[in-house]
Amino acid sequence: MAVFDLRINGEQMSVDVPPDMPLLWALRDHLNLTGTKFSCGIAFCGSCTVLVDGEPIRSCIATVESIGDREVTTIEGLSPNGDHPLQRAWLAEQTVQCGYCHPGQILQAAALLEENPHPSDEDIDDYMAGNLCRCGTYQRIRKAIRRVEEGRI
Amino acid sequence: MSTKDLSRRDFMKTTGVAGAGLVVGFHIPWIQGCGGPPPVPMEGGAQPNAYIRIDPAGFIHIVYDDHEMGQGSSTGFLMMACDELEADWSKIVMEEVPTDPSNWHQSISTGGSTTIRLGWVPVRTAAAQAREVLREAAARRWEVAVDECVAKEHKITHEPSGRSADYGELADEAALLSVPENPELKSHEDFWLIGRSTDRLDLPDKVTGKTQFGMDLRLPGMVYASVSRPPAFQGGIRSFDDTAARQVPGVLDVFEVEGGIAVVASDTWAAFKGRQALVVDWDPGPNADQSSDTLKARGVALENEPGDVVGDEVGNFARAFAGAPRKVEAAYDTHFLDHVPMEPMNATAWVQGDRVEVWCPTQGATSGQRMAARVAGVDRENVIFHSMLSGGGFGRRLNSDDTEFAVKVAMNVDGPVQVVWTREDTFAHGFYRPYTHQTMKAGLDAEGWPVAWLHRVYGMGGGTSTGGANNPPYEFPNFRCDAHMEDWGIPIGPWRSVGNTHTCFAVESFMDECAHAAGINPVTYRRRLMEPKDPRLLTCLLRAAELAEYGKEMGDRQGQGVAAWACFGGYGAMVADVTVADDGAVSVDKIVAVVDHGTIVNPEAVRSQIEGGIVLSLTATLKAEVHIANGAAVESNFHDHPILSMGEMPLVEVHFVESTERPGGVGEPPVPPPVPAVCNAIFAATGVRIRELPVDEELLRVT
Known part of the structure; x- marks a missing residue:
């Protein structure tokens, strides 16, 4: 386990998880951001897509460790009022x-x-x-x- | 007072109590299957299983028990009530599915494309009853004639004096009056909401991520679990070693439950990792040699063996076939189909002594509650059952194996536990559309018209395999449908449109084969046989042919195919335009669909269902099915079971036949026709007949 400081939807959040945990599960199970979905777990369906510095990634295979200090945007953070x-x-x-x-x-x-x-x-x-x-x-x-x-x- | 916590008995108590508002209960019957028997009230007769409640603040709460899984019928159901009640759409509130199905006057189950078609008369009748007592209450208050009191825009207005009162103001007074048994229902020309495309109520939260699906439930103290189950359907566990699994950080416990090994952890990822670290010696079970090939061989062996007659025989097939101057025969194979809902199966359970609470995205709350009670060994009324929103159902979530495993695990956990299936689990342990081998035989007269027609289905599970085969939309002087049903120990279940997906493939492909054998245009051929049997479907067929310019000039290796089918009270004809590349790749360029669903309640939602039904169908036609090897499912995830993607989506045009008939089903009817329409188009483009799905591109390759 290790503590990771992540920038998510403009906020600083920290999680204490194994480095190889996919971002998906840190978001869903540790940060209560359940808008990002699990479906295939092998980056074949796109349900878990989030933006990292604006680039779409499959969060079911991208590890927490790989995110570094880049900005993560989930569906909850796409626009403050949900009116993108x-x-x-x-x-x-x-x-x-x-x-x-x-x-x-x-x-x-x-x-x-x-x-x-x-x-x-x-x-x-x-x-x-x-x-x-x-x-x-x-x-x-x-x-x-x-x-x-x-x-x- | 929130309606969501009200049970049926509570509702009875609140009726007529000052301050509770007006409650009108009504009964929605349930029918099973396509063209099934007339509605039969369940145990307890026609007692209410749905309610309209108008509270003193004027909000109209609608309680009924159907599950929203993306089909949009919840919005349509509320629209029917709102229109008849002359209410303000913004004041209509949908309540949650009741949490104690044992205290509900009917099995809570959503399937068969029934929400709108079965609700059509009951919900409007109840809304009209509410409207009428509100009018009467106003008339009494003002001491005027009821006839002078008009219900409109959420209030009753006494036109001569100009007085008016909001529904909320009148609700308590109306509750003291008895509702008329047979109020007059509005006629079609007076509808202002029914038939007008209305934004779905469930959508705003779905685009912001706020919607909570079953797997999104988060409870204080909740843990997560994954269950490793034998790969083979009839398999078991010989032994397992959990040493490595227990060392995975976050894993809290590992134990065996009936039918699997559960790994409980502090998050889903740890549960998955722990489960991967299990070393298990699986028992392959008694069907280790079973494969798709052995199934097919069995079906082929029975092609000429008469089976059990399904439905009504007409004339004498055997004699007419023997005497026919020309005979056409073909056999069609379809494999198992998984529903592949994007949200994998899951459920959350919490067992505290003899009290069980379950949260499950399911189409069948009653069955789920029963399952939870049986597994935990408690009375049904001790189970609180929360129906969560589903990320797709398509029939898969009518089974309660999600609840079953959640409760099995929860019985060994102190606190709530969410059992999450991987995609691989969801593929491996489905309740699939069954495998079928269908033998078709037709005897043609000298002019090429069929005088004898046989449809023989080899499959499993009765109507799940044969549905639709015994009632094609054509009239034949000699007709027989028979079936060989065998139990292979592979779980099967209803898949959107049930038997019709594959029986329509066989009937409509074979009809095309007969038309070509007779040298007659396939639309002309169908028309003559359909005219005496199904005029509504014929209207769809002829209009689809016209709008798609069926028969138009097309390029090299391009073709058009047509198919028509009626099921679940919906009628549809489709024309597919395809292009087949030299390497055999099939591109479906366009599908024109002409559909008759009777009165259309929410047109844009219906259109969306038809587009989606076509996509589901094209995946089964072109992309993937589930095969069997070593007694287990072969396909396991999207890498070996691709589904149609954006670029493969044809242009879909949906046209409605204008109708004032009662609404028909919508979810299932668009699924069957695209399969044969595309296969017939492939024949037109290449001369190759597709008799097994998914389409094998090798057959279409230019050599």
Whole structure:
């Protein structure tokens, strides 16, 4: 066990965990940030996506030790009032069904638009390919991203 | 007073008590399956299992027992009440599923696409009853004629004098009156909310991470556990060594429970790591030689053996088939399907003496409560059962094995414990859509029309395998559906649309094969056979063909396929456009769906269900199923069981047939048609007939 000081959603938080613990479990079980979801545990589905210095990572395999002093953003911290343009667009398109994968989807989309404010359909498909949704909301995710990209929100 | 803690008996007591407001109880019946028998009230007759309560502050609380797992029906259910009651949508409050299912007048279970279609008349009747007593209460207060009192916008207005009173103000007075037994229901043209796309109430918290799914529950003092279970379905534990597991930091305890070895730890990660460190000698059980190949061989061996007749035979298949000038035969294989909800199975339990508390994301609270009581050896009413939101269900969460293992572990733990299944656990211990081998035979007359039709299903679990096969949407002069059911000891269960996923694949693929054998356009062919049997489905079929421009010119290795199916009270026809690459990769470019679900309560939510049903179906068609080897499931996670991803999502167009019929089911009907529509399109593009799922790209490769 070791104490790690993490910067999460603009706050300083510390956890006393083994260095090889994936960030996912430090967030969920030690810091009560349960918006980040466990689904596959092998970085194949994207449900656990968080941003580290703005880059999307799969927190189910990224260890606490690997984070260092970089800034972690989880769904709880994407916007203070939960009204990030993507969150509003997600509601406008009634995108969500069960909702389990969507914290990861939204964070992945936020990183996409940060990196590439005007993605083509192909860019969107490529960037979002690792975020799986069993309810099948892809068409609405695409529309919601497009809405933000075009400033219609 | 919060409605969520009210039991049925409490409700009875509060009715007519000043200050409690107006309570109207009603009964929602339950039917099982597709086109099943008419609604039958359960034990206790038509006693209430749902309530509308109007509190003195004017909020309208709706208690009913269906589970929201993303299908959106909870919002639709409330919309029906709001419209009929002429209430303010912002004052409608959904209450939690009751926490003591033993004190509830019906089994609490969500499945069969039933929330809206079974609630349609009862909830509107109860809302109309509430509306009528509010009008009467106002009329009495003002000493005017009831006919002059109008319910609108959450208040009763006496039009001649202009007086008005809010529903909350009148609730206590209305509670003293008796409700009319058969109030007049609004007609379609007067609906202002039903039929208008309305934002789902569960969505805002789902985009901010606030929604608490089952696995997100955090209780003071809670610990976590992982259970290692025998890989083979009929397997067991010979012995195990937990020395290394106990040395993993955070591991608190290791012990055997019936059917597994539990590792309890201070967090989920430590529980997983401890569990990986277990050294176990598994007993492979009696079915160690079992595989998908042995299952298929059994199905093939029985192709020509008459099975047990399912449903009604028409005419004499054997004689008509023998005398037919042309015969078409084909067999179709589908493998097991896991539901793969994104939230792996989990439950949290706390056993304190003879009192048990369970928190579980489940479609079946009554079954969960029963399971907890049985495992803990306590009375059902000693189990408090919290139904948590589910990260996907699709039928998987109708089983209570999540609760079963949570309680088994909790009985050995001092305090609450959350038992988390890994994705691998969830794949290995599913209740799968069964494997089927379906033999189809048709005798065609001289012009190519089928005069004899046989559908023979080899599978397991009765209707879970055969559902839909005995009632195709076509009329045949000689028809027989029969089945060979065998128990392979592999757990099976309802998977969204149940038997229809695979029986529709066989029927609609084979129909295409017969049309091609007859040299007749597949839509024309279906039309003649469907017309006398299912006019609603025919309307969908013809419109889908028209909107998709079925038969249009397409490029090299491109094709269109059509399929139509009706189940769970919903009707749908779909046309798929596909492109097959030279390496055999199939791209589904577009699906046009024309659906008839009767009255549509919340159009955008219905559209979303149809889009999602198509995606689920395309994964089963193109990506993955679950195979068996050594008596165990082969696929274990998304690396060997991929599911459809964003770039593979076709453009989906959903068109509604306008209807004032009562609502039909929505969740399940869109799942069956895409399978044969895509396979028929692949045939159109390549000339290769797909008879086993998922599609084998090797068959489609240009050599």
